[in-house]
Amino acid sequence: MGFSKTVRNGVSVVRVEGQLIVGNRHELKNLIQEGLESGERKFLIDCTQTGYIDSSGLGALVTISKKIRESGGEMRLSGLNDDLRSLFELTKLDTLFHIAPTPDKALADF
Amino acid sequence: MTAALYLCVRRSAPPLEPSMPVSVALRLPSDVTQVEDAVELMARHCFAGRRPCSRTAFRLRVALAEALSNAIVFGNQEDPTKQVTVIAELFPELIRLCVADEGLGFDPIAIPQPTDPDGLERPCGRGLFIIRNLVDQLEFNERGNAIWMTLPRC
16 A cells, blocks of 8 residues: 555656555655656656545645646556546546556556 | 554344444544545445445445545544544445534535636545535534435445
Protein backbone atom coordinates (compact mmCIF):
# COMPACT_ATOMS: atom_id res chain seq x y z
CA MET A 1 0.00 0.00 0.00
CA GLY A 2 1.27 3.44 -0.87
CA PHE A 3 3.13 5.01 -3.74
CA SER A 4 6.08 3.83 -5.81
CA LYS A 5 7.92 5.80 -8.45
CA THR A 6 9.93 4.69 -11.47
CA VAL A 7 11.19 6.63 -14.48
CA ARG A 8 10.30 5.33 -17.95
CA ASN A 9 11.25 7.14 -21.16
CA GLY A 10 11.83 10.34 -19.22
CA VAL A 11 8.43 10.14 -17.54
CA SER A 12 8.09 9.77 -13.76
CA VAL A 13 5.56 6.99 -13.28
CA VAL A 14 3.90 7.06 -9.86
CA ARG A 15 1.86 3.97 -9.00
CA VAL A 16 -0.97 4.38 -6.51
CA GLU A 17 -1.14 1.02 -4.74
CA GLY A 18 -4.24 0.79 -2.56
CA GLN A 19 -6.26 3.88 -1.73
CA LEU A 20 -5.71 7.56 -2.48
CA ILE A 21 -7.66 9.20 0.32
CA VAL A 22 -7.60 11.83 3.04
CA GLY A 23 -5.06 9.88 5.10
CA ASN A 24 -2.29 9.64 2.49
CA ARG A 25 -2.88 12.44 -0.02
CA HIS A 26 -0.03 14.55 1.36
CA GLU A 27 2.37 11.66 0.72
CA LEU A 28 1.54 11.84 -2.99
CA LYS A 29 1.80 15.64 -3.03
CA ASN A 30 5.23 15.44 -1.38
CA LEU A 31 6.42 12.80 -3.85
CA ILE A 32 5.47 15.00 -6.80
CA GLN A 33 6.95 18.12 -5.19
CA GLU A 34 10.27 16.32 -4.69
CA GLY A 35 10.19 15.29 -8.35
CA LEU A 36 9.54 18.85 -9.49
CA GLU A 37 12.40 20.12 -7.33
CA SER A 38 14.65 17.48 -8.95
CA GLY A 39 13.77 18.81 -12.40
CA GLU A 40 11.18 16.20 -13.37
CA ARG A 41 8.41 17.63 -15.55
CA LYS A 42 6.48 14.68 -17.00
CA PHE A 43 4.39 12.64 -14.56
CA LEU A 44 2.13 9.67 -15.06
CA ILE A 45 -0.12 8.70 -12.14
CA ASP A 46 -0.94 5.04 -12.71
CA CYS A 47 -4.06 3.75 -10.95
CA THR A 48 -3.92 0.15 -12.19
CA GLN A 49 -3.47 -1.05 -8.58
CA THR A 50 -5.75 1.53 -6.97
CA GLY A 51 -8.73 0.43 -4.89
CA TYR A 52 -10.66 3.66 -4.42
CA ILE A 53 -10.15 7.41 -4.35
CA ASP A 54 -12.07 9.87 -2.20
CA SER A 55 -12.67 13.58 -2.76
CA SER A 56 -9.46 14.45 -0.89
CA GLY A 57 -7.54 12.19 -3.27
CA LEU A 58 -9.25 13.81 -6.26
CA GLY A 59 -8.43 17.21 -4.79
CA ALA A 60 -4.79 16.17 -4.42
CA LEU A 61 -4.69 15.18 -8.11
CA VAL A 62 -6.18 18.56 -9.06
CA THR A 63 -3.60 20.38 -6.94
CA ILE A 64 -0.55 18.49 -8.21
CA SER A 65 -1.74 18.70 -11.81
CA LYS A 66 -1.96 22.48 -11.49
CA LYS A 67 1.45 22.69 -9.83
CA ILE A 68 3.04 20.56 -12.55
CA ARG A 69 1.42 22.65 -15.28
CA GLU A 70 2.60 25.89 -13.64
CA SER A 71 6.12 24.42 -13.63
CA GLY A 72 5.93 23.86 -17.37
CA GLY A 73 5.25 20.15 -17.07
CA GLU A 74 2.46 17.72 -17.77
CA MET A 75 0.56 15.10 -15.76
CA ARG A 76 -1.48 12.22 -17.07
CA LEU A 77 -3.48 9.41 -15.51
CA SER A 78 -3.78 5.77 -16.51
CA GLY A 79 -5.29 2.46 -15.47
CA LEU A 80 -8.63 3.59 -14.08
CA ASN A 81 -11.06 0.70 -13.68
CA ASP A 82 -14.77 1.22 -14.39
CA ASP A 83 -15.56 2.27 -10.82
CA LEU A 84 -12.76 4.82 -10.66
CA ARG A 85 -13.56 6.08 -14.13
CA SER A 86 -17.17 6.66 -13.07
CA LEU A 87 -15.93 8.80 -10.17
CA PHE A 88 -13.96 11.03 -12.56
CA GLU A 89 -16.96 11.27 -14.88
CA LEU A 90 -19.31 12.08 -12.00
CA THR A 91 -17.12 14.95 -10.83
CA LYS A 92 -16.34 15.97 -14.44
CA LEU A 93 -12.64 15.65 -13.67
CA ASP A 94 -12.38 13.44 -16.75
CA THR A 95 -12.59 16.74 -18.66
CA LEU A 96 -9.66 18.18 -16.70
CA PHE A 97 -7.20 15.29 -16.95
CA HIS A 98 -5.66 13.39 -19.82
CA ILE A 99 -6.66 9.79 -18.99
CA ALA A 100 -5.17 6.82 -20.87
CA PRO A 101 -6.45 3.25 -20.54
CA THR A 102 -3.01 1.80 -19.76
CA PRO A 103 0.38 3.14 -18.64
CA ASP A 104 1.95 2.01 -21.93
CA LYS A 105 -0.62 3.94 -23.92
CA ALA A 106 -0.09 7.01 -21.76
CA LEU A 107 3.69 6.80 -22.17
CA ALA A 108 3.39 6.39 -25.92
CA ASP A 109 1.31 9.57 -26.12
CA PHE A 110 3.58 11.78 -23.99
CA MET B 1 2.02 5.52 16.66
CA THR B 2 -1.68 5.65 15.87
CA ALA B 3 -4.46 5.06 18.36
CA ALA B 4 -6.22 1.72 18.33
CA LEU B 5 -9.67 1.39 16.82
CA TYR B 6 -12.46 0.39 19.16
CA LEU B 7 -14.89 -1.89 17.41
CA CYS B 8 -18.07 -2.84 19.16
CA VAL B 9 -20.10 -5.31 17.20
CA ARG B 10 -23.61 -6.17 18.23
CA ARG B 11 -24.22 -9.19 16.14
CA SER B 12 -27.22 -10.61 17.89
CA ALA B 13 -28.47 -14.06 17.13
CA PRO B 14 -30.51 -13.88 13.96
CA PRO B 15 -33.28 -11.40 14.79
CA LEU B 16 -36.66 -12.84 15.68
CA GLU B 17 -38.28 -10.41 13.26
CA PRO B 18 -36.78 -10.54 9.77
CA SER B 19 -37.28 -6.79 9.51
CA MET B 20 -35.02 -6.16 12.50
CA PRO B 21 -31.44 -5.24 11.59
CA VAL B 22 -28.17 -6.48 12.99
CA SER B 23 -26.21 -3.54 14.33
CA VAL B 24 -22.48 -2.90 14.02
CA ALA B 25 -20.85 0.08 15.72
CA LEU B 26 -17.39 1.60 15.54
CA ARG B 27 -15.85 4.58 17.30
CA LEU B 28 -12.67 6.15 16.03
CA PRO B 29 -10.50 9.10 16.98
CA SER B 30 -10.40 12.26 14.89
CA ASP B 31 -7.36 11.10 12.94
CA VAL B 32 -7.48 10.94 9.14
CA THR B 33 -4.88 8.16 9.06
CA GLN B 34 -7.51 5.87 10.65
CA VAL B 35 -10.02 6.27 7.84
CA GLU B 36 -8.77 3.45 5.61
CA ASP B 37 -8.72 0.88 8.44
CA ALA B 38 -12.13 2.01 9.67
CA VAL B 39 -13.62 1.66 6.19
CA GLU B 40 -12.20 -1.84 5.78
CA LEU B 41 -13.44 -2.94 9.20
CA MET B 42 -16.95 -1.70 8.52
CA ALA B 43 -17.01 -3.08 4.97
CA ARG B 44 -15.95 -6.50 6.28
CA HIS B 45 -18.81 -6.53 8.79
CA CYS B 46 -21.37 -5.07 6.38
CA PHE B 47 -20.67 -7.74 3.78
CA ALA B 48 -19.97 -10.66 6.13
CA GLY B 49 -21.31 -13.82 4.53
CA ARG B 50 -22.18 -11.91 1.38
CA ARG B 51 -20.56 -11.60 -2.01
CA PRO B 52 -21.42 -8.08 -3.09
CA CYS B 53 -20.67 -6.99 -6.63
CA SER B 54 -17.60 -4.81 -7.00
CA ARG B 55 -19.74 -1.74 -7.67
CA THR B 56 -21.64 -2.16 -4.40
CA ALA B 57 -18.41 -2.66 -2.45
CA PHE B 58 -16.87 0.38 -4.13
CA ARG B 59 -19.89 2.58 -3.37
CA LEU B 60 -19.87 1.67 0.31
CA ARG B 61 -16.14 2.21 0.72
CA VAL B 62 -16.05 5.58 -1.04
CA ALA B 63 -19.23 6.91 0.62
CA LEU B 64 -18.01 5.84 4.07
CA ALA B 65 -14.51 7.25 3.49
CA GLU B 66 -16.07 10.57 2.43
CA ALA B 67 -18.39 10.72 5.43
CA LEU B 68 -15.57 9.86 7.85
CA SER B 69 -13.28 12.42 6.26
CA ASN B 70 -15.94 15.14 6.55
CA ALA B 71 -16.68 14.17 10.16
CA ILE B 72 -13.01 14.22 11.20
CA VAL B 73 -11.81 17.26 9.23
CA PHE B 74 -14.84 19.56 9.14
CA GLY B 75 -16.99 18.21 11.98
CA ASN B 76 -14.45 17.54 14.70
CA GLN B 77 -11.79 19.87 13.21
CA GLU B 78 -9.30 17.02 13.80
CA ASP B 79 -9.61 17.64 17.54
CA PRO B 80 -7.99 14.58 19.20
CA THR B 81 -10.37 14.81 22.15
CA LYS B 82 -13.37 14.23 19.88
CA GLN B 83 -14.52 10.98 18.31
CA VAL B 84 -16.51 9.85 15.32
CA THR B 85 -19.16 7.17 15.68
CA VAL B 86 -20.20 4.86 12.86
CA ILE B 87 -23.29 2.68 13.13
CA ALA B 88 -24.33 0.22 10.46
CA GLU B 89 -27.79 -1.33 10.50
CA LEU B 90 -27.66 -4.45 8.39
CA PHE B 91 -30.96 -5.45 6.83
CA PRO B 92 -31.21 -8.47 4.54
CA GLU B 93 -31.08 -6.37 1.36
CA LEU B 94 -29.72 -3.00 2.45
CA ILE B 95 -27.37 -1.21 4.80
CA ARG B 96 -28.15 1.98 6.73
CA LEU B 97 -24.92 3.67 7.72
CA CYS B 98 -24.75 6.53 10.20
CA VAL B 99 -21.62 8.65 10.68
CA ALA B 100 -21.81 11.16 13.54
CA ASP B 101 -19.26 13.65 14.82
CA GLU B 102 -19.10 15.94 17.85
CA GLY B 103 -19.00 19.14 15.82
CA LEU B 104 -21.49 21.96 15.47
CA GLY B 105 -23.03 20.53 12.31
CA PHE B 106 -23.46 22.08 8.88
CA ASP B 107 -26.15 23.01 6.40
CA PRO B 108 -26.03 20.47 3.53
CA ILE B 109 -28.08 22.81 1.32
CA ALA B 110 -25.33 25.44 1.45
CA ILE B 111 -22.70 23.27 -0.28
CA PRO B 112 -21.98 24.62 -3.79
CA GLN B 113 -22.12 22.46 -6.92
CA PRO B 114 -18.54 21.23 -7.54
CA THR B 115 -18.96 20.38 -11.22
CA ASP B 116 -19.39 23.97 -12.44
CA PRO B 117 -16.62 24.63 -15.00
CA ASP B 118 -15.27 27.54 -12.94
CA GLY B 119 -14.89 25.35 -9.88
CA LEU B 120 -13.35 22.25 -11.43
CA GLU B 121 -9.85 23.12 -10.25
CA ARG B 122 -10.90 23.66 -6.66
CA PRO B 123 -9.06 21.19 -4.43
CA CYS B 124 -12.05 20.55 -2.17
CA GLY B 125 -15.85 20.60 -2.03
CA ARG B 126 -16.66 17.31 -3.78
CA GLY B 127 -17.25 15.04 -0.79
CA LEU B 128 -20.96 15.53 -0.19
CA PHE B 129 -21.65 15.61 -3.94
CA ILE B 130 -19.96 12.22 -4.31
CA ILE B 131 -21.89 10.77 -1.37
CA ARG B 132 -25.20 12.00 -2.80
CA ASN B 133 -24.47 10.23 -6.07
CA LEU B 134 -23.27 6.96 -4.57
CA VAL B 135 -25.98 6.21 -2.03
CA ASP B 136 -29.64 5.34 -2.56
CA GLN B 137 -30.87 7.59 0.22
CA LEU B 138 -29.25 10.36 2.26
CA GLU B 139 -30.54 11.95 5.45
CA PHE B 140 -29.14 14.35 8.07
CA ASN B 141 -30.09 15.03 11.62
CA GLU B 142 -31.39 18.51 12.42
CA ARG B 143 -28.08 19.71 13.88
CA GLY B 144 -26.18 18.55 10.79
CA ASN B 145 -23.55 16.51 12.61
CA ALA B 146 -24.89 13.07 11.69
CA ILE B 147 -25.45 11.63 8.23
CA TRP B 148 -27.48 8.54 7.36
CA MET B 149 -26.69 6.73 4.10
CA THR B 150 -28.67 3.85 2.66
CA LEU B 151 -26.85 1.45 0.34
CA PRO B 152 -27.58 -1.97 -1.15
CA ARG B 153 -26.02 -5.01 0.45
CA CYS B 154 -25.50 -7.12 -2.64
